[in-house]
Amino acid sequence: MKPHVFVDRPLAPEVEQSLAAHCTLDIWTDGDTIPRDELHRRLSNAEGFLTAGRRIDAALLEAAPKLRAVSTISVGYNHFDIDAMKRFGVIGTHTPYVLDETVADLTFALMLGAARRVAELDHYVREGKWKRGDGEQLFGVDVHHAVLGIIGMGRIGEAVAKRARFGFDMTVQYYNRSRKPDAEQRYEATYAELDELLATSDFVVMLAPLTEETKDMIGREQFAKMKASAIYINVSRGATVDEDALIDALENGVIRGAGLDVYKQEPIDGSHPLLRFPNVLALPHIGSATTKTRIDMAKAAANNLIAALNGETPPYLVPEFRS
Ligand code: DGY
Numbered sequence: 001m002k003p004h005v006f007v008d009r010p011l012a013p014e015v016e017q018s019l020a021a022h023c024t025l026d027i028w029t030d031g032d033t034i035p036r037d038e039l040h041r042r043l044s045n046a047e048g049f050l051t052a053g054r055r056i057d058a059a060l061l062e063a064a065p066k067l068r069a070v071s072t073i074s075v076g077y078n079h080f081d082i083d084a085m086k087r088f089g090v091i092g093t094h095t096p097y098v099l100d101e102t103v104a105d106l107t108f109a110l111m112l113g114a115a116r117r118v119a120e121l122d123h124y125v126r127e128g129k130w131k132r133g134d135g136e137q138l139f140g141v142d143v144h145h146a147v148l149g150i151i152g153m154g155r156i157g158e159a160v161a162k163r164a165r166f167g168f169d170m171t172v173q174y175y176n177r178s179r180k181p182d183a184e185q186r187y188e189a190t191y192a193e194l195d196e197l198l199a200t201s202d203f204v205v206m207l208a209p210l211t212e213e214t215k216d217m218i219g220r221e222q223f224a225k226m227k228a229s230a231i232y233i234n235v236s237r238g239a240t241v242d243e244d245a246l247i248d249a250l251e252n253g254v255i256r257g258a259g260l261d262v263y264k265q266e267p268i269d270g271s272h273p274l275l276r277f278p279n280v281l282a283l284p285h286i287g288s289a290t291t292k293t294r295i296d297m298a299k300a301a302a303n304n305l306i307a308a309l310n311g312e313t314p315p316y317l318v319p320e321f322r323s
Pocket of ligand 1: 073074075076077099194236262286287289
């Protein structure tokens with residue numbers, strides 16, 4: 001008998017077909033996020049769950065006694081309660097690699113957009129405020145030849161470093177749990193301790209995954225160490241930064257601006273204080289959101305789930321579940 005799988009969103013037809021060849025499928029097609037009670041009901045007979053970012057905790061696992069594997073369409077898996085999953089004998093998979101270049105592009109979009117005030121000045125034109133030539137009030141700062149500080153030199157960090165070094169002649173420095181001699185050589189990047197990186201970078205880019213160690217990693221103390229001209233970019237997870245500290249830093253001119261794709265609470269409320277600042281470029285968590293990359297991610301997630309339910313080691317088993 002084919003294993004039963006619940007999917008909490010519609011997928012590209014070819015991905016649904018490939019899953020349907022191996023599993024019986026129940027797909028939530030409602031558009032809105034599935035309510036918790038309904039999710040628990042749908043999971044009561046599922047052996048596999050394919051999602052993107054849904055919190056997997058003890059309450060969900062209790063409601064899903066047959067569940068064997070959860071496959072997320074994301075590289076980040078901070079929404080997995082790993083201890084609870086292990087207790088319930090459920091493994092987790094994710095989708096690294098396929099999104100690296102796409103997220104690096106978005107990182108650069110935020111850097112360029114924040115530095116050259118792209119969204120702010122788009123509004124300026126649309127609102128009919130462009131009356132004369134381009135006065136100083138429209139000036140921004142250069143990205144080319146600036147110093148880039150990358151926090152978290154994983155694969156996405158390296159894709160950002162490549163663009164920075166070879167496309168924009170930037171000086172690249174990075175902070176990471178471990179040194180990356182190959183990346184240092186490839187991108188002429190230098191390793192810096194966090195305080196040094198914060199004090200000397202024109203752009204501080206957060207790419208480290210959210211873990212107990214990186215939670216609130218950037219707070220008041222860290223903003224105070226940055227240059228007053230620095231731009232802070234977050235493409236990782238909102239909880240890596242203390243948002244109140246970021247608001248204070250923006251309010252008091254401690255840093256120049258920010259480019260954000262992620263927030264503590266998503267979707268961020270339209271009245272959130274972070275959105276009052278014209279020098280904050282805010283995007284709705286679209287790091288990997290191109291059609292091709294999202295299809296590739298869904299394919300990878302489907303392959304992970306099929307392998308897991310066949311009793312094979314999935315291609316991208318989350319490291320914590322590797323024996
Ligand atoms: C991920 O895959 O974790 C990204 O945040 C998606 O944009």
